[in-house]
Amino acid sequence: MTKTNAGRFFEDYAVGDVITHAVPRTIQMGERALYHALYPARHALHSADTFAQSCGLPFSPLDDLVTFHTVFGKTVPDVSLNAVANLGYAEGRWETPLWPGDTITATSEVIGVKQNSNGKSGVVWVRTTGRNQHGAVLLSYVRWVMVRKRGDGPAPQTVIPDLSGSVAATDLVIPRGLDFTNYDFALAGEPHRMSDYKVGDIIDHVDGVTVEEAEHMLATRLWQNTAKVHFDATNRPDGKRLIYGGHVISLARALSFNGLANAQLIVALNGGAHANPCFAGDTVRAWSEVLNTAETTAPGIGAIRLRLVATKGTAGELRDDDGKYLPDVLLDLDYWALMPL
Amino acid sequence: MTKTNAGRFFEDYAVGDVITHAVPRTIQMGERALYHALYPARHALHSADTFAQSCGLPFSPLDDLVTFHTVFGKTVPDVSLNAVANLGYAEGRWETPLWPGDTITATSEVIGVKQNSNGKSGVVWVRTTGRNQHGAVLLSYVRWVMVRKRGDGPAPQTVIPDLSGSVAATDLVIPRGLDFTNYDFALAGEPHRMSDYKVGDIIDHVDGVTVEEAEHMLATRLWQNTAKVHFDATNRPDGKRLIYGGHVISLARALSFNGLANAQLIVALNGGAHANPCFAGDTVRAWSEVLNTAETTAPGIGAIRLRLVATKGTAGELRDDDGKYLPDVLLDLDYWALMPL
């Protein structure tokens, strides 16, 4: 009898199942410093207690993507150990900031299953919820993955969840106390407020970062993400390790400071595709497209919906004539952020 | 007159000498985060304050190997700067958990010397003790190394310490308050309790991690270990740096989560050999063998004695027909851990 975790196969997911993911994790100041070492992150609200306090918060919360990565990492042994592909995200909402000292736990509910026609694999949809030590929801999101079947039993009844294409602006949760009335644009790094951005604007974030094996492995381990493709060079003839898609998300988001310095907090993840794999040696660049803007009920705070693209190629270029992602495109992410009106 | 430290030679050790190692070190949340970035560590007691609290501790202690590495690093300038080989460990006991904010100091007593027959070097045994800022013993262990002689003076009287082959289960120190009565196996990551393990069981920990130069140097510097072979590429024609043996210990211990997730705390080091050197580019795997189990007087807590092997090869394979370590074997470590009964 083996003692190790072989991961779940398609047959092991039934709609309605709730999976408690193992190994809660306390996040502290150390993770914050590492986030700044791993990514060129400069958004002021995540950089300085004083800036966060001038915006009504008690002190600077961890980067919103620290919550995402930690929760995601918890799910890997139960959701994606035998996954063939990470197919999509939807309905992601950050509901509570992550403060230093908080402990994160995560659960996932199976909300959809659909066997593929080849009978060898199927798609599983889960709604994952990360909570802090008080039970408050930090983040919830839907993810769907293609998972191998163990055997050749009958297909389960197909259940495809009804997912919205984007989180409604009225459903965004604004952190308690957040107030951009006295927002200091000079300290934040750019003068642009929400009204300066128009739907359809394309912003080239200019800078590029070349990724090293050591960096993405440090990051992925930090989130306790154990998927072996990220760490074991013997998995591929060229010895390269597949870079965790979330590493590319954080790189692109950090690069987007240059042009979107005032898009301070991520509050929703509407969707996302890891268009092509990323490997060490790639130089990652980023560009954004403004998809929407909305007011909120919070003082001085607007919401901006952005497409964030990580690419090895040219800003503004996304798909070929057949609608397929260009080979240089690494990430196409759709999210809402908060910005001073 | 040079101001720099040339290290001690064999003649500089006399049985009974006590060496105060320099540079005390305060360990904080940052070291904890770095430990998780450097090693795929997931044992729940070291990951989450809430889990540690459910086991009777005030919050999550630093990984036990942080104590080991920091104490070991302190000894390097005094013990192993002119060492030819690190020969063995014995009688290691962790006596107090390391909490964030603690300051570590270390001393070593010379307990044995034996000149080699070639007259060029000798073996030195030291018992090293690491203490916290309150003077409490965090860890003590015996290490013996082969050290070069400076000159050709007479041999000192041979003193070989009488070392036990393993720490007796009754001598293990259980952290005050630790209680596994309400242990949460789901959050810990595996269902196996001590009674599920039998002496002789071999556990293949499955995963592999390919090591990069940047990673092992970050780790080794973090422990203020200054041995130049770990940092200076000009020491070898191929430019590779010899990886600190303790880096391999931490990698293997972290990998052992998969199959030994409930072996929560290391409480004794019975022995260990760095069987072959490890270099960047090596993919490190791990397997364990159950050597013994024992009850303790603490509530719900058993002790499991494990052989932990780090290897570039196959689980279960250790020595050739002549009893020599196979060339793929990196580490053969013998330790006691605490596990729910």
Add this chain to the structure above:
Amino acid sequence: MTKTNAGRFFEDYAVGDVITHAVPRTIQMGERALYHALYPARHALHSADTFAQSCGLPFSPLDDLVTFHTVFGKTVPDVSLNAVANLGYAEGRWETPLWPGDTITATSEVIGVKQNSNGKSGVVWVRTTGRNQHGAVLLSYVRWVMVRKRGDGPAPQTVIPDLSGSVAATDLVIPRGLDFTNYDFALAGEPHRMSDYKVGDIIDHVDGVTVEEAEHMLATRLWQNTAKVHFDATNRPDGKRLIYGGHVISLARALSFNGLANAQLIVALNGGAHANPCFAGDTVRAWSEVLNTAETTAPGIGAIRLRLVATKGTAGELRDDDGKYLPDVLLDLDYWALMPL
């Protein structure tokens, strides 16, 4: 209209202008741990709260160079984005220690401009001041850089600031409470007090560290220094990234522990030149020359003025017969440190 920062050109600096640098930064225990992972730093006052307390401080301050790097990083988008060369430093003084939890902001006053005879660029002098969240000055220093001109307008009136060749010993600021009367030389790592050092002494710090791309990028990002030459491999045909000069400063300063373990705090930067660029794969060594010593009014505390040289070559060798830096020399730094009398 672009939303991104194209940086300032020579025409954009006028003497008397004060630039508020963006993105304040809170520094915590995580940055401290990373500093120890990135550099072989062992000075006891920055390593242990207990040692700092035995010297009259409340606990261990961050390394003085953390203050320098963070302040410097803040200035990059406003001062050196279009810089052709970093020409020099002067009149640097640390006035307040950096404690964990402090938030750093920075401003720079333009104190000199001089157009080059080619009309394509010019030299800009700025006095940069870093402050903590209470408004106290942490560090101020003068830096001058060569910056490209945007157009071909007329030259501004030349203003060259009158800079002193070194900070006077009487102008050094000793941290409040610092007292070396009961200094523990054994714990600090070396027995040498200030009177053991003579002007003209050359100290070879012996050890070498080979630098990896991942390491210098982690460091440079940690200081939120965004200069693209440090991160983007497509900037050079060989794919190497130019290493931030400050990374070399920290490496050399950390290596100088071996021979200058009691030069505990940097209190002034008299001058410095990045003599040649440093790239990944270089093995950095360091040597120091004693330039001066002075008493201070603080108990048991002397000041030692040191030349710190980082080199890929031989200790003691600095310039060729024409007075040019040898090609192996990376850094020539002139600073004051505090040392027990």
